[in-house]
Amino acid sequence: MSQADNLIQRLFSRRAGSLLPLVLLGVLTGIIASLVMMSFLFLLNATLGGLNGKNLEDFEALTWHWQLGLPLAGSLLLILLYRLTPPACQSVGLAYVLERLQFGQGRIPAANIGFQFVAALIALGSGHSVGREGPTVHLGAGIASQIGQLSGRPPSQLRLLLGCGTAAAISAAFNTPLAGVLFAMEVVLMEYSLLGFAPIIAAAITASALTNGLLGTHAILEPVSLSLASYRELPGLLLTGLWVGLLAALFQRLVLVFIRLPLTSRAVRLLLAGAITGGLALVTPQILGSGYDTINLALSDGLPWPLLLGILAAKLLATAAAIGLGVPGGQIAPTLMLGVCAGSVAGALLPGASDPALYALLGMAAMMSAVLHAPLAAIATVLELSLSAEAMLPAMVVVLGANLLCQHGFHLPSLVITQLRVRGQELQTHPLRTALAQRYLSELADMSLVEWSGEGAPPRSKATALVVKRDQHYYLLNPAQLEQRMAPDTLDALLTPERRLQRLERDMSLLDALRTLQDDTGAGFLVPVRRGRGLVTRARLVHMLTEEGGLY
Structure with missing residues (x-):
């Protein structure tokens, strides 16, 4: 791990309910998203200005050859871009962001961000009947995802940061901070939460203030004053x-x-x-x-x-x-x-x-x-x-x-x-x-466990859980209940199906975990985490779901 990774992880604690680090990450997301969106708008406006002059979207003034050929030329450039880019990098847009939220733990690869940047410039610059909002959301959410991954955020907080990136990008691109906040919560996160408001608002106002400070007011629509007559x-x-x-x-x-x-x-x-x-x-x-x-x-x-x-x-x-x-x-x-x-x-x-x-x-x-x-x-x-x-x-x-x-x-x-x-x-x-589909077992994992092969004396440790591996299966035992000298048949009697743990190769959402436990009598899960494997027992999962403040 690099020194930058260590520094960021020290600055931004993973502690549950810690709001200030999330707000600071929201501000950082707002700054970077604003800079990226300003670069995107500069290149897009330069392209449109070269075609249409000062009135950037005056495609009506082009000759019929350009009106017919420009979208076709854009399609050819997009085809070339797709041919030169690995398929794994080609998923883009608002739908992709939502897919990564629910099925990818909020992790958006950096390569997809770069592809979206270039592809959107081509599509918008060539007059295709699309908008800049979908690419804007992808760019902002992707930036936030990279920041969250670098700072080691758990999946639920990584998800919240994607909302920050969405709000920041929309706010920077359109000078609409309130709409950015509401769009992030209503369309992307699909929920309103008290924990989410502060970081998302911080990201939106940071992006809007920085963009206005560097570019000045950049309203897309002319202000109008309209009211209902009766x-x-x-x-x-x-x-x-x-x-x-x-x-x-x-x-x-x-x-x-x-x-x-x-x-x-x-x-x-x-x-x-x-x-x-x-x-x-x-x-x-x-x-x-x-x-x-x-x-x-x-x-x-x-x-x-x-x-x-x-x-x-x-x-x-x-x-x-x-x-x-x-x-x-x-x-x-x-x-x-x-x-x-x-x-x-x-x-x-x-x-x-x-x-x-x-x-x-x-x-x-x-x-x-x-x-x-x-x-x-x-x-x-x-x-x-x-x-x-x-x-x-x-x-x-x-x-x-x-x-x-x-x-x-x-x-x-x-x-x-x-x-x-x-x-x-x-x-x-x-x-x-x-809510259950967007939070993961790794966020509940207990790292205080010791693994034992079942041979020799049980290890002496202050750990609260002992995991025994036997015949490719894992079992959960309480170290305090084991004798230092235990006969093999006595140990085998303790290794019942009710004590069996499922060893997962990848993290699992709480929704999938509950569905799994419905058809399984085991004790819980061994979950992959950054420092190895963590333990989530059935009792811990039930406690976290039923106790107030258990989930954050």
Whole structure:
């Protein structure tokens, strides 16, 4: 172990319930995530500036040759990148982060972070209909995972640090610290905890402050001041939410259609995504890129609703193709653009005195919420991006309608969970099972044990547990109950199935451990830890699960 490893481990204790070290790690995560995100944004803006000039996303000004060929060129570069990169490094995005949280103990390899950085630059710089949010989450969570692994954090705290990285990256990239905190807890960690709030908030505000201090204010959306003209429009708002929820359900169905296309070659899938995007861009070039310029136009000057309806249809197809066919980009920015188009159309057609731009703003929150099942994060994102607090109540009404239709009308999970299900990975969403699935036996392991072969006199030790190996099996005995001179048949009589320990080759979640113990009468588990093997008995597991403060 290097001197840097030793220093970090001394600074950041693993002691349960120790909040200050986690807050300090959150601050460190915020600093590094901010620096990485600033580098990413600098390179992305330089690429877009070289193509579009000062208006970074003005793909509409390009000639038709560029509008058609740019996404195809991006697909070719992505194919080359995939060919030059080992397959183990190619898993990226928000879905991958959630998969590592539940099935990988929160460990994200450094190579995947580098691949995501380059792949996202290519996808976003070439005008594919994806956003920077998915790559942002991956980069932030990956940085936090590396910091947590370097400092020797247990799996549950490593998981919390991934939330810190998510909040820090979103806060740095979009100047939305509150939305970053809520997104980390609502979408990534899928729970709110008192222990988690302080480190995640520390990471978010550190990243936002450092980014603003070095780059200045970098708002993505132009601030707008919008309010509801009359509460008589509440039924119209609810209808708007249902309309957006219907489109969100259609969007998810389209993504599944493209995921399930019988095309096994990644190269063919990426080229098809580029061709679909480029072809649609010939008719509606507004669909290229994240679409923030179109969003700002809809919120300020307003656009004719027939044009917005056309953009909505084309963006829906292009984004579903990009995500379903595997373009390594995010899904939040496209859903915001889909929402602003859908909301604008509703605002233009529904009766009422409110500005149609208000409906556009509300549609953004509703679409993001319905697709990701993140109502609070969606409302906070829109309010922080627009600086329009007057839209709070109307946003809640529209989000309610959209979520009701998607979750309870069509029984659709979030798009991220759908993507994982297609891969055969079922995330735990029940609160109790989720908590158990995300904590591991190694966090409960007792290192005070001595191993004995069963031959000769039992070892004299102050250890509370004695592990005996006999015929490739391990048994748990109490050293105080053993005599120094014991006949072999007496020892054999003590080695009953009830004292048998399962020796694990890899760590196991508490949920899997409880399922194992249901069908096993043994005494517990021998768990691999950094310093060798640790012991988790059945009694210790039950005690930690039932005593207040047992889990942290």
